[in-house]
Structure formats: structure tokens, C-alpha cells
Amino acid sequence: MTDQGIEFQLDQILDAEGIRIVGPVSLYWDTPGDACVLIGETGSGKSLVAQSLLGLLPPDFHADGFLRIEGKRIALGDATALRAQWSTTMALVPQEPFRSLDPTMRIRRQLRQVKGSDDRRIDAALSELDLSASVGKAYPFQLSGGMAQRTLFATALVSGASLIIADEPTKGLDEDRAAQSLTALNRLRAEGRSLLVITHDLDLARQLDGRTVVMKAGEAVETGPAHELFTSPRNDYSRALLQSDPANWSAPAPRIRPPSGTVAELRDVSFGYRAGAPLFENLSFTIDAGEVVAVTGQSGIGKTTLGDVLLGLRRPTSGTVLWEGTATTKATVHRLRRKYQKLHQDPGAVFARHRTIGQHFADLADILGGESLSLRLEQLRERMKLSARLMERSIDEISGGEAQRLALMRILMLDPMLIVADEPSSRVDPIVQRDVFELLDSLREQQEVAIVLISHRTQIVSSFADKVVRLSS
Known part of the structure; x- marks a missing residue:
């Protein structure tokens, strides 16, 4: 390692009970602009x-090891020094840019709060990341998701x-905005900034072409240059992880039988807010039993809103939504609600943090009955390959x-229908991602559950959907 290099040696992380949950992990950056990328299963550390x-x-966790950076050797147990x-x-570009930016403060003022900043550096950073000077005058809510992400990169610059x-610099971004994040990362590297990137996005890891570390159950199971690891992985888990990339998924199997009927329909549906242009206009399509309909489009185009309109969670500006051939009203939605359900992007939207998972499922007893609930719960838990111990935990x-x-x-x-x-x-992670889609596919095939898939991933849509609805501005 050169004098300009950075070294990180994590011997172990101990939890509050003194049990080792992560380690050892070794990372190093030989020269300015090097990249290390961590990939692996969700919950791997x-x-x-x-x-x-x-x-x-x-709190109560402890790390052993050291960081050597700019001639300083800092113990990982010394949180104050770190x-x-x-x-x-060091600088962090966190997930969820809108949660990291102060909604009450203009962007330039937030950039001025960064240690060592001045207007010259701020202007240079905005320009380097293709952000106009007007962005500095904007509040976070006035930015698109991609612009907010690049604003965080500007903070690092x-x-x-x-x-x-x-x-997770590309999480939740459509393919165009993910490409912008990759460009921003490479510009940081061109400026001589070394990168540590944590991601589930295998395509991003491949394109960064840095030193890649595959993690599983708290351990680094394989490490190597990306161009070698992605072409010739040595570890069984690494091979399984790479094979689960949507790029390797097969095309959907042909439908064995015709649909038993139409479960939902949109007729000339439009939606918009009073102050702005409509998100979408005059949309019409049907959803048959056992059919997968994908809704695609750029981030912020209205995909989630369309799903909410279909589920009766929002009222369309005009047009008609039908469930089983009947126009939705408050009474219809109330009567059929359990048959029309939403799988949220964030499970935290379903499970409150102050309650156990088991308490949430117990709430269904009023609908299903106690004995039916217990039997169905056990059957589904085994099908989902989930431990009974999870019922005692919070989200x-x-x-x-x-x-x-x-x-x-x-x-x-x-x-549900x-x-x-x-x-x-x-x-x-990609392995769990594939498992989720295999579960959804089995529901479609075996129980004729119709699925509306909201996604910006072209590879997933082409591998899974029977029909595609594309939203555009």
C-alpha cells in the first residue's frame, strides 16, 4: 500500500451480548480514486x-480493528475519533436522499454547512455533477429524486x-437516474476520492470495476477485482448470488389455461392534483385472473399513484375503476378490500415498530377466526421458509x-384476488429478490392471483410480466 493509501481492518463486531456478528473484513485502497464494493445478502453485515x-x-455494540487514513491510525473502538x-x-452519501436533506433549508445553505466549504467549491461541485446554479436556491422538495441524490454527492465533493x-446509491432509482449516480461516483473517483460502495445492485458493482467483497452471515466469503469475481467466482454463495441477477432470469412460462375472468379494469382513468398537470390521462386496461401487468416509467411519473387508484386508496380525477365488473364505491371497496391488497416497497409501512410480528398477525383473528388463523399461519410460514421465532420480534x-x-x-x-x-x-438482495418473484409467480400460476407489478427494472419486467403499461410525461 502506498503512502496515499487507506487501510481498514475490521477484526470483529460484537453485539450487546458479546457475540461476534461481523468479521473479519479487510479493505484497502492503494491509490486515490480506488473503489471497494460490498455486495451480499440482506442482513449480512x-x-x-x-x-x-x-x-x-x-449502542452497546463494539468493534475491534483499525482505520489507517492520511497518516493516522484510528482504533475502531474509538467512535469519537472516527x-x-x-x-x-471521510464523508457519507446515505440512502434516501430526501431523509438526509433538511426540508426547511435551501440547498446552497446546506452545502455551506459542510466543513471547509465556500461558494467557489460549491459552484464547482454543482457544475461537476451537472446541477445548475438554480439548484442551490431550491428546497429539497423542489428536486427530483435523481437531483436530490446528486446533491448528496455534491456534499461529498x-x-x-x-x-x-x-x-445503496442506486436504490429505488429508475435506470436513467441510476446511470446518473454511476456517473457521479466515477466523477468522485476522477477527483481522487476513494469509494466504499454498499449495494444490492450487481450491475453497479460490475461497472465500478473495483475491489469487490462478497459478504454472507457477517463474513467476507470472497474478495477480488470485479472483472475476475463476476466472470469466475470461486465461492458457492458468490456463484448463487451472481446467478440470481435478473439479467439471468428466464422468460415467463406460457400460460397453461385461459383466465377465469377479469378481476379489475380501468376505463379512461385520469389523475392529477389541482395545482399541476395530470400525472396520467385516459388510461384504460384490464387485469385478468392470473395475469401479471407491469407498470413502468421514470421515478416520480405516477406509478405508485396509479396502483393506489386501482386499489381504491385514491379517487381518480375522472374515469371509472371496476372490481369484478362493478364500479368501485365506498361500499364496494369496503366489502372487497381483503381481496385487493398492496405489497409495499417498504415493509415498515405494514408492521409498526413498537409491536411484534406475532401481534400483527393476531389482528387477523377477527377476520379469519382463531383456529383458521393458526392453521393458515403455520402453513404459510412453512411455505415462506420463515422461522417461528420471527413472530416474537419487531420489524x-x-x-x-x-x-x-x-x-x-x-x-x-x-x-387475495x-x-x-x-x-x-x-x-x-438478488437472491431474496428472485425468491419473492418465484413466490408471486406461483400465486399467479396455482391460485390465479392477478398481480400488478410496479417497477423501473426493465430486466425484471421482461422476465415476469404478461402485459406492460408504460407511463410517460
Whole structure:
């Protein structure tokens, strides 16, 4: 390693009970502009690695090891010393840009709060990331998702930090905006900033072409240059992970039998807010039993809103939504609600953090009856390959993959006719992503459940959908 290099040696992370949950993991950046990329299963410890580097581990957790950066050797157990490096030698580009930006403050003012910033550096950073000067005058809510993401990259550029940690920089972005994030990352590298990128996006990891670390159950099971690891993985888990990439999925199997009927229909449906142009106008299409209809389009185009209109959660500006041939009214929606369900992008929208998973499922007893609930719960839990112990935990104590399968399991308890799946795999690793879609496909085939898939991933749509509705501005 050169004098300009960075070295990170994590021997172990211990939880509050003193049990090792992550480690060992070794990362190094030989020269400015190098990239290390962490990939692997949801819950494998990727985010904990980054938290240990930044001095942000949960209370009562402890890390052993060191970080060597800009001639300083800092113990990973010294959270205060690690946090002192923020905006000087290290900077974080977090997930969910709108949660990271202050909604009450203009962008330029937020950039001025970065240690060492000035107007010259701010202007240069905005220009470097193809953000106009007017962005500095805007509030976060006036930015698109892609612009908000690049604003966080601008924060990293302004900081002067030599190591940038980017946590899921393409999560939830459409393909055009994901490409913008890749461009921003490469511009940081061209500026001599080294990168640590945590991602489920295998295409991003491949294109960054840095040193790639595959993690499973808290351990680094394989490490190597991306161009070698992606073409000739040595570890069985690495091979399974790469094979689960949607690029390797097969085309959908032909339907064995004709549909038994139409479960939902939109007739000349439009939706818009009073102050602006309509999100969509005069949409008409049918959804048959056992059919997969994909809704695609850029981020912010109205895909989720269309799903909510279809489910009776929002009223269209004009047009008619029909369930089983009957126009939806308050009475219709109330009577058939359990048959028309939504699989949320964020399972936290379904499970409250202050209650156990088991308490949430117990709420269904009023609908299903106690004995029916217990039997159905056991059958579905086994089908979903979920441990009974999960029922004793809260949503914050389980992995993203487990949370998404539990959310789907809760829907299946209600025996639905139609499921609107809103980006159902954007928060999970490729293996869990494939499992979720295999479960949905089995519902379509075996029980004729209709599925409306909201997605910006072209590969997933082409591998899964029977019909595609594309929204455009």
C-alpha cells in the first residue's frame, strides 16, 4: 500500500451480548480514486461494516480493528475519533436522499454547512455533477429524486474528504437516474476520492470495476477485482448470488389455461392534483385472473399513484375503476378490500415498530377466526421458509428479506384476488429478490392471483410480466 493509501481492518463486531456478528473484513485502497464494493445478502453485515468505519455502531455494540487514513491510525473502538474525521477525511452519501436533506433549508445553505466549504467549491461541485446554479436556491422538495441524490454527492465533493462511503446509491432509482449516480461516483473517483460502495445492485458493482467483497452471515466469503469475481467466482454463495441477477432470469412460462375472468379494469382513468398537470390521462386496461401487468416509467411519473387508484386508496380525477365488473364505491371497496391488497416497497409501512410480528398477525383473528388463523399461519410460514421465532420480534429485528416475505404472507392470509406489488424487491438482495418473484409467480400460476407489478427494472419486467403499461410525461 502506498503512502496515499487507506487501510481498514475490521477484526470483529460484537453485539450487546458479546457475540461476534461481523468479521473479519479487510479493505484497502492503494491509490486515490480506488473503489471497494460490498455486495451480499440482506442482513449480512454490509451496513454494520460502514457503521464501524464511521463510528456509528448501535449502542452497546463494539468493534475491534483499525482505520489507517492520511497518516493516522484510528482504533475502531474509538467512535469519537472516527466521528472527528467526518467531512475532513471521510464523508457519507446515505440512502434516501430526501431523509438526509433538511426540508426547511435551501440547498446552497446546506452545502455551506459542510466543513471547509465556500461558494467557489460549491459552484464547482454543482457544475461537476451537472446541477445548475438554480439548484442551490431550491428546497429539497423542489428536486427530483435523481437531483436530490446528486446533491448528496455534491456534499461529498465540497467536503474535501478522501474516502466517500456511498450506501445503496442506486436504490429505488429508475435506470436513467441510476446511470446518473454511476456517473457521479466515477466523477468522485476522477477527483481522487476513494469509494466504499454498499449495494444490492450487481450491475453497479460490475461497472465500478473495483475491489469487490462478497459478504454472507457477517463474513467476507470472497474478495477480488470485479472483472475476475463476476466472470469466475470461486465461492458457492458468490456463484448463487451472481446467478440470481435478473439479467439471468428466464422468460415467463406460457400460460397453461385461459383466465377465469377479469378481476379489475380501468376505463379512461385520469389523475392529477389541482395545482399541476395530470400525472396520467385516459388510461384504460384490464387485469385478468392470473395475469401479471407491469407498470413502468421514470421515478416520480405516477406509478405508485396509479396502483393506489386501482386499489381504491385514491379517487381518480375522472374515469371509472371496476372490481369484478362493478364500479368501485365506498361500499364496494369496503366489502372487497381483503381481496385487493398492496405489497409495499417498504415493509415498515405494514408492521409498526413498537409491536411484534406475532401481534400483527393476531389482528387477523377477527377476520379469519382463531383456529383458521393458526392453521393458515403455520402453513404459510412453512411455505415462506420463515422461522417461528420471527413472530416474537419487531420489524427492526429482522432482515429486509424476512420482512418482505412476512408482508407477503400477511396478504396471503386474506386470500387475495389481486396484489399490487410496488417495487417489491428494491430493498433486498438478488437472491431474496428472485425468491419473492418465484413466490408471486406461483400465486399467479396455482391460485390465479392477478398481480400488478410496479417497477423501473426493465430486466425484471421482461422476465415476469404478461402485459406492460408504460407511463410517460
